[in-house]
Amino acid sequence: MKKLYSPRVKHTIGMLCLFFSMATAYAQNLPAGFSRVAVASGISSPTVMAFAPDGRIFVAQQNGVLRIIKNGTLLTTPFLSLSVNASGERGLIGIVLDPNFSTNNFIYLYYTVSSGTHNRISRFTANGDVVVPGSEVVVLNLDPLSSATNHNGGAMHFKNGLLYVAIGENANGSHAQNLDTYHGKVLRINPNGSIPPGNPFTTGSEQRRRVWAYGLRNPYTFDIQPGTGRVFLNDVGQGTWEEINDATSGGLNFGWPSAEGNSTNPAFTNPVYAYQHGSGDGRGCAITGGVFFNPSSTNYPTQYAGRYFYQDLCNQWINMLDLSTTPATRLPFATSVGGSILSLDVGTDGNLYFLDRNGGHLYKIIYTVNNAPTIVNHPSNTTVTAGQPATFSVTATGTAPLSYQWQKNNVNISGATNSSFTITSTQAADAGNYRVLVLNTAGSATSNNATLTVNTFNAPPTAQINTPVAGTLYRGGDVVSFSGDATDPETGTLPASAFTWSVTFHHDTHTHDGPPIASGVKSGTFTIPNAGETSDNVFYRIYLIVEDAQALRDTVYRDVTPRKTTMSFATQPAGLQVRLDGQPLNTPSSVVGVESIQRTIGVVEPQTLNGTTYVFDRWLHGGNASQTISTPINDVSYTAVYKVSGLRAPENPSNTVNGLTYDYYEGSWTALPDFQTLSAVERGPIANVNLWPKNRDDDYAFRWTGFIDIPADGTWTFYTSSDEGSQLFIGSTLVVNNDGLHTLREASGSIALARGKHALTVTFFEQLGTASIITRYAGPGVGKRVIPNSAYHRLASATASSLVENSNDAIQIYPIPAQRDVTVSLEATVGEEISISLINLQGQLIFQKKFSANANGPNAFTLDIDEVPANLYRIQIQQGEFLYSRNFAIRR
Incomplete structure (x- = not known):
């Protein structure tokens, strides 16, 4: 029966694997003489391991159970079982043994408490292969966790008797640069959690004084080189780079979230090595292990001593860094070594070890050469139901090439000459004993017998x-x-x-x-x-x-x-940067996100564009410079408004416009021209010029420039009225953008200004004919004032004063916020035409409706906004010769 979106996989033997997206059988590719050997299996979601001096291996399971592998056997009785929160990347995720473990039996664990409120570092005492009941001593409770379950870090190591702890930024990039939180840091603490001398930050909060390194995303693993004390952090990247960072010196900032990979910012320390995301050897998705190869003894070839081995979760390879070169040189080592590999380490026997999270295995990589074959993994007994497949496999070492011959009941099986042998559909007659002969020019080896039991046919469920x-x-x-x-x-x-x-x-x-x-x-x-x-x-x-x-x-x-939404980001003026999830984002830009997922948006300040330095003013939608948003249900735009930095006036400003001058241009335009490319026909002080077109056959434009004295800190609103197009700038910040729509209309914009003098520019153009423009401003405790010499009127048009003095106090808009419709109520005369426009925060017309008043006095006009995305908008009302506007919000 066909099942849409429901592929079926049959399983008859082996461990249930919950990560079906990756294969469970691999053809390992290692240098000559090296082999991958299974040490133990049956480990549920392993996360990290540590070696005891006596050769025992402690392996942490994410569910809070700590297991011991002793003499190659996974002990049935756990060392301990903690109550943890194991959602996402939480759980039991860090382990280190005390440097004096042989005498004090102390073991340190990093885990998420069962409530999920925070991660914790605790010390426990061992009694042989089990924990001493009640021996937990809390070393340090880390900062509160958000609802995000990823980026917890967890790696721990001792150096010179001090405990180093790597902590992720809990999916909040801004944490990484905040020294007053543990998130996104490496800590350096005493074994009891207190603050040791010699840390780089000696004053401030408890968190700050424990910090050793910062600017990290998710340092899931790190290692300290024996002898030298060199500290290498493996920081899991986001979209492009995985990093290996040298944190031997304290106080270094590795740049996240402003930088990933190498950066030109001198405030950040670049990685020792970084590799890109992608497919193939040397590329990947997440660096999940790294270790200096400096064992006290090993049979590995001497060229491997001192190299830094590291592994990637997705592409199943192990690479090396040759640290004798500057910069460090990447060298390949092994590919196809397992699925979801992590926690690379060096065992007490001088071999590399790593965990396979998919299969629940612990593997080691051994080296043998110039020998007759040796069986290191024998085939296993297998019980299947008739009709199901059965597979036997073997791992052998010895001088290549190796050849294989499988036997059933000591009789060669024709064609069975690979390291594994599969019976596709077993029958009762296939039951028996299976073994394999492995041969090379130096000799041969025979595996143990593995028994195949075939049960009576049973149809699967x-x-x-x-x-x-x-x-x-x-x-x-x-x-x-x-x-x-x-x-x-x-x-x-x-x-x-x-x-x-x-x-x-x-x-x-x-x-x-x-x-x-x-x-x-x-x-x-x-x-x-x-x-x-x-x-x-x-x-x-x-x-x-x-x-x-x-x-x-x-x-x-x-x-x-x-479900997905597109978020568009822009700035005023255009081309500046904002931050998304802590990372700089060039604008204009569009980002697709999953609806209702929390994101952080912020600003970059100060920043320079075309030689002008800008600082943040406001978001058009409101709110703080840095804020957490929930990705909206409908497409949305976010615009950050910046202002020119550093413009202030002398004391006792006069609250007037100073030195207003004009440039006059002629040409042919359909919209506001680029004034930087024009040559003025005439220019001078605006008080002494007749502001009419010089040539009635051309379009014409004006640009006024000067300074306005602002009497008080606060948000100031500027207005322009025109019938073609006008713009008003404070410094280089566009505050008002009025397209005119070929009818007399007023547009407004607000900007936060400090008391003092600010540069003012007003531009205007007219297609033939004559026109009228009035520029006004208002602020805290100041009514609307006309900017001197900025008003002139067209023939047979309303007077400037009628446009300036009219008040819109009689207009009401409700409900605010609106959901499905919005109503505008205003005084009108029967038969009077009312034009109501809905405009977004970028000044774009969404729609326009025209109504005719049906009575003298209050009239109510309703707009259907059911299909308009949630956001902030402006309603603009044209009533005869008067123009009004109000801001309001649409919410769902």
């Missing part, structure tokens, strides 16, 4: 996801309901206990753990986070795995994809 239905879309914060059914040909409907559910969060080419959901149920809900990953290249995949009494499984999945 069939799983079905009922909800969410195919095509379901989500927004941040949505509660998603899931439900399913399953039947088995032998036993009928399967009970809820046969159901296992999971959610993975897909981002670009890799996956993260999704929200934890219940198993052993046929239905339930989970909540989509509204913070964290900000990319739009994401979706959630819900898995249902059902298992019958004979351990046959059926797996189906359903994808839930995001």
Whole structure:
């Protein structure tokens, strides 16, 4: 039966893997003589490991369980089980043993408390292979976490008796540059959590005085070189670069979120090495491990000593840095070593070790050469149901090339000459003992026998996801309901206990753990986070795995994809930068985001454009310079207004316009011309000129310039009235942009100004004919005032004074904020024509409606705004010769 969006995968043996987007079998590619060897398996979502001096390996599971691998065996009894919050990238994510572990048995863990409110560093005491009950000592409670579950960091190491701790910025880039929070930092603390001498920041908050390095995104792993004490941080990047940073010296700023990869900003320290995102060896998506190779003893070739090995989560490679060159040189080492690899380390035996999160394995890389074959991973006993596949595999070392010959009951199997052997559809006759002979020119080796047991045929179960239905879309914060059914040909409907559910969060080419959901149920809900990953290249995949009494499984999945909105960013004047999620963004720019996901927008100040320095003035939609927004349901525009920095006047300003002069131009235009490219026909003091066109056959334009004295700090509003087009600038900031629409109209704009003198420019043009323009201003405690010598009127038109003196106090707009419609109420005369325009914050006309008053006195006119996106707008009313405008908000 065909199932849309529900591919099915059959499983008969082995561990259930919840990360289906990556393969579970790999053809390792390592240098000659090197082999990948499985040390242990059955580890649930491993995150990090640490080696005890006696060779035991402590491996942390994300769910809060700390396991021990001893003599190559994963012990059944956990060392400890913590109650943690394991959502997303939270959980038990850091471990380090005390430098004096052999005598004091102290072990330090970094984990997310069960409430999810914060991460914690605690010390525990070991008693052999288990923890001493009640021995937890809280070393340091870290800063509160947001609802974002990613970017927690967690790596810890000791250096000279002090504890270094790497902490992620909790998906808030601004944290990384704020020295008064632990997020986005490396800390340097005493083992009891107190502040040691020698830290770079000696005064200020508790957080600041513990900081060793900052400007980091998610330093999930780092390492300290034995002997030299050199500290290399592996910082997981966002969209382009992965970084290896040298934090040996304290107080360094690695630039996040303003810089990723190398930067020209002298305030930031560039990486020792950075690699780009992409496919293939040397590129990837997330650096999840790095270690200096300086073991006390090893049989690796000598050229590997002192190199820095590092690994990538997505592309399954291990590379090296040769640190003897400047800059450091990248060298390849291994590819196809496993899925979702992390926590690269050097064991007490001098071998490299790493975790495979997908398969729940711990692997090591061993070196042998010029030897007869040696079996390092023998084939395993396998039980299958008739009709299902069975695979046997072996790992062997020895001088290449190696050849293989599989046998059944000690008889060669024709064509079975690879390192693995698969029976595609087992039958009862296939049962027996299987082994493999491995040969080279130096000798041979024979593996242990593995027994194949073939049970009577059993039809697999069939799983079905009922909800969410195919095509379901989500927004941040949505509660998603899931439900399913399953039947088995032998036993009928399967009970809820046969159901296992999971959610993975897909981002670009890799996956993260999704929200934890219940198993052993046929239905339930989970909540989509509204913070964290900000990319739009994401979706959630819900898995249902059902298992019958004979351990046959059926797996189906359903994808839930995001609703998206385009956010447009602009500045006034155009071409400046803003910040999105802490990173600088050149404008104009459009960014697609998942609806209702929290983002941060901010400003860059001061910044220079064309030789002029600007500082932030305001957002057109309002709010603080830096603010958290929820990605809206409909497309939206955000505009940051900047003003020229440093213009102030002498004391006792006169509240007048100073030295207003004009330039007069003639030409042929359909819109305001570029005044920088024009040559003035005439110029001079505006008080002594007749402001009429010199040549009635041409279009003409004026540009006034001067200074206006502002009597008080505050927000000042400027107005222009024209019938073709006019603009008003304070410094280089465009405050009023009036397109005129070929009818006399007034436009306004506001700007925050400091008391004193500010440069003023007003531009105007007219297509033939004669025209009228009035420029006014108003501010705190000051009514509307005409800027002297800026008003003139066209023939047979309203007088300037009638336009200036009229008040719009009688106009009402309601409701505010509006949702589906908005009503304008004003005094009118029966039959009088009223034109009402809706204009966005960029001055663009959304629509215009014309009404005829039906009575003398109050009239109410209603506009349908049901299809207009939520945002701030301006309503402009043309009533006869008078023009009014009011701002209001549309919300959903």
